[in-house]
Amino acid sequence: MKTMNLAGYAAALTLSLTMTGSALAQGTLRIGMTASDIPLTTGQTDNGGEGQRFLGYTAYDALVNWDMSSATKPSDLVPGLAASWAVDATDKTKWTFKLRDGVKFHDGSAFTADAVVWNLDKLLVKESPQFDPRQSAQGRSRIPAVASYKAIDPLTLEIVTKTPDATLPYQLAWIMMSSPANWEKQGKSWDAVAKAPSGTGPWKIVNFVPRERVELVPNPDYWDKPRVPKLDKMVLIPLPEANARVAALRSGQVDWIEAPAPDAVASLKQAGFSIVTNAYPHNWTWHLSRVEGSPWNDIKVRKAANLAVDREGLKELLSGMMIPAEGFFPPGHQWFGSPKFKLKHDVAEAKKLMAEAGYGPGKPLKTKILISASGSGQMQPLPMNEFVQQNLAEVGIQIDFEVVEWNTLINIWRAGAKHESSRGATGMNYTYFIQDPFTGFVRHLQCNLAPPAGTNWGSYCDPEMDKLFDQVRNTFEPKEQTAILQKIHEKYVDDALFLMVTHDVNPRAMSTKVKGFVQAQNWFQDFSPITMTK
C-alpha cells in the first residue's frame, strides 16, 4: 500500500510539474471567483463588487480611485485618472477635474478629457453611437448627481451636478474609463471590445474564453509606477460552486479562492492553506419597516431587539467568520463616530425595555420578517436568522419567517414595506454594500427615497436625518464631511434604526505560495504587490 501511495504521489508530482511548473516559475496567480461567468470586460462591469474587483479596478481606472494599500486603516478615496479636483467657490454645482498628464490606454491612445466625456456619454446618452445598454445598466444609477459635463481642454474636465453634491467623487469612483480609440478599432462593437478590451489600469486583459477563464498580464507603462504588477500573469476562473472551488484549490488547480464555505475553513487551514479575512463595508441586518402600525416604530422595541441578540454566540456558530456589529458600519470605520447606545447582549435590559413598551410574558410581540434561503452577501441566512429568532424569543419578540428566493427578496426590497408583495412583514433580512455615503446611509433612510423612488424600504422619514444628509452633500471639505457622516452613524445606532447583527469578513483562502497580498478594508482589492514563490 505504501509503495502504491508513493508511486501515486511521484506520478502526481511529475504530472503537476509538467502541467504547471513552468507557469508557476513565471509567477502566475490563478484565482477561483464565485461568479458563474467572466464579469463584463468592456469597462463598467457586472457581477457587483466581485466584477469591479477583478475586471474593473484591474484593467481600468476611475477618475477617483479607492486606496487599497492598507489592511489596517479604513480604505478611502485617492486621486485616480484625475490628479486633483475642486468645486467652484461660488457655484457649488460646478466641479473641475484636472486630469493626469501622460496616461495612455493599453492600445496606446492618450487618455484625455474628451475620453471622459465619451465614456460618460457611453453610459448616459442613449443617442451617442458608443451608448452601451449593458454598461449603462451598471453605471448610470451610480452617478445620479451628474447633470452635464464638458472638456475644457485636453486635461481639464468640468462636471455640473443637478444640485450641490459633495459625494460626487464617491459616485465617480464607480465609473471605469474604456478606450474610445479601441472601440473604433474594434469596429464600434462592444461585443468585439469585450474580447479585446483596453483600459488604463495596471493589468491588460488578454486571452478571454467566455464562461471559463480570462488572463491578465501587467501593463508595464502603468502611470502609478508602484502599482505595476509584479506577477507575470493572473488567471481568473469562474467557479460558482463552493465545493468545486475548494477542490480546485486543494488539488492545486488554482492558488486562491474567493469565499470558501465556512465549514471548509477548518480543513483548509489544516491542509496548510491560509485564510485571509478583514473587515470591509458590508453589513448583515434586519431592515425594519417604519410604516404605520409597525411595532418597530417604538424605539424601546428596536433597542430591546438589538440588546437581545447574542452576537458572540452567533460568531461561534459561524466558526468565527464574522465581525459582531457594534453599529451599522464595522467598528473602526472612519464614519463610525462615538454612538452612545452600545450593542451588547443584555437580556435583562431588553426585557425591561419590552415591559416599558407594553409587552410582557403574557403579551409577546408577534411579527413577521422576510428572509432568503441564500443569496449574494447573505452569508448563511437560515441558521443565522433562526439564531436571532431564538434570541428575540427570549425577550418576548416572537418572529415568524417568510422565506423567499433571493431575487424575489430583492424585488420586494425595491417595492417597499407598504407594497403588497411585502405580505405584511415588518422587516427583512438584507445585506448591504455600504462603501460610500449614498450606499452606506442615504439610500436607506432619506424621506424622498421611499419606494418606488428609491430603496428606503421601510419608508423611514425623519427631517433631522434628512437635514444631516443635506449637510453631507453641501460640505465639500473632506474632514468636515467625515464629521457629519459620523453624526449620521451615531444617529443610526443611538436611534437603533436597524437590527444590527454582523459584518462579513470577506474570507478568501490561498496557497502559501501567494505572497505580498494586503487585504484592504474594501470590496475591491489591489493585485499589484502579489508575488508567487515556487
Add this chain to the structure above:
Amino acid sequence: MLLYILKRILYVLPVAIGVSIVCFLLVHITPGDPLTAVLPVDATLELQQQMRALYGFDKPLPVQYGLWIWRVVQGDLGASIATGRPVTSEVFNAVKNSLALAAAATLIGFVAGAGLGILAGYFRGGWVDRIASFVSVLGVSVPHYWLGMVLVIIFSVQLGWLPATGGGPQGSASRSWDWDYLRFLVLPAVTMSVIPMGIIARTVKALVGEILNQEFVHALAAKGLTERGVFRHVIKNAAPTAFAVMGLQLGYLLGGSILIETVFSWPGTGFLLNAAIFQRDLPLLQGSILVLALFFVFLNLTVDILQAAIDPRVQRA
C-alpha cells in the same frame, strides 16, 4: 421504410412546436425578474422600465413568443442579456462540450454495462451474477454528484492524478484530444457513466436471460450450433433494445448533467443552464432548453428509425 421515416418526421413537428411553447412559458412563469442579472440592485424603477422596453419584456407574452419563434426558425436564438453574446454560439459551444462528455460517459457506461449485463445474464444465479448485479444496482442508486465529489477527493485532492475542475488546460478552447485535454474529461465522464452503466447492465441482463429461455435458442443448440454461435444469436437479438436504451441514455446525459457539470465546472449545457437560471438570463435559458429539448426529440426520432432498420417488426407495429 421511406414512408415510415416521413411519418415519423411529421409526428415530430407538433412535438417541436409544443416543446417551444412549453419552454417559453416555463421560463416566463418562473418567479424573478429577467433584468435582475443586468441591473444593479438599487437601479431605479425608471431605469428598470427603460431596460425592460429595450429588451422587449414590456410586450404581451404571446407577442414576445411570436417574435422569439420567428427569429428561432431563422436560426437566431437572440443574445444573452447578461453577456450580450449570441445565444446560438453560446449554446453550440456548450453542446460540443456536453457531447464530448456524454459520448465518453455513454461509451464507458455501455461497454461496462453491457459487459456486466451479459455476464450476469449468462451466469444467472451464480456469484458472477450477484457481483455484477450489485455493481449495477450501486450504479443506479449512488447520487452521481456525491460520487463526483468523492472521486475528486480521491483522485484530485489526495492523489493529485487528475484535475478537479475545468474544461481543459486553457479552457475548452484548447480541446485537442491529447492526454492534456482528456485528463480533464476522465472524472466527469466516469461519474456520469455510472447511471447508464447500471441501467444498461440491468436491461441487458434481463434481455439475455429472457432470450436464453426462448425456444429458438434450444433449437439452435439442438441443431448443433456451438455455444459461441448461440451466444452470437443471443447478442444479436438483445442488441436493438440495448441500443435503444443507450440512445435514450445519451439523450438523458446531454440534458441531465447540470449537477455533474456544476460539480466539475465542465463548460457544457448543464453548466450553461445553471448560470442562465441563476442570472435569470431568459434568452439564454429559452435557447438552451429549446435546443436540448429538440435534440432529445430528434434523438428519439433517430433511435426509432434505427430500430426500424434493424428490426422490421417495429415498422409494422
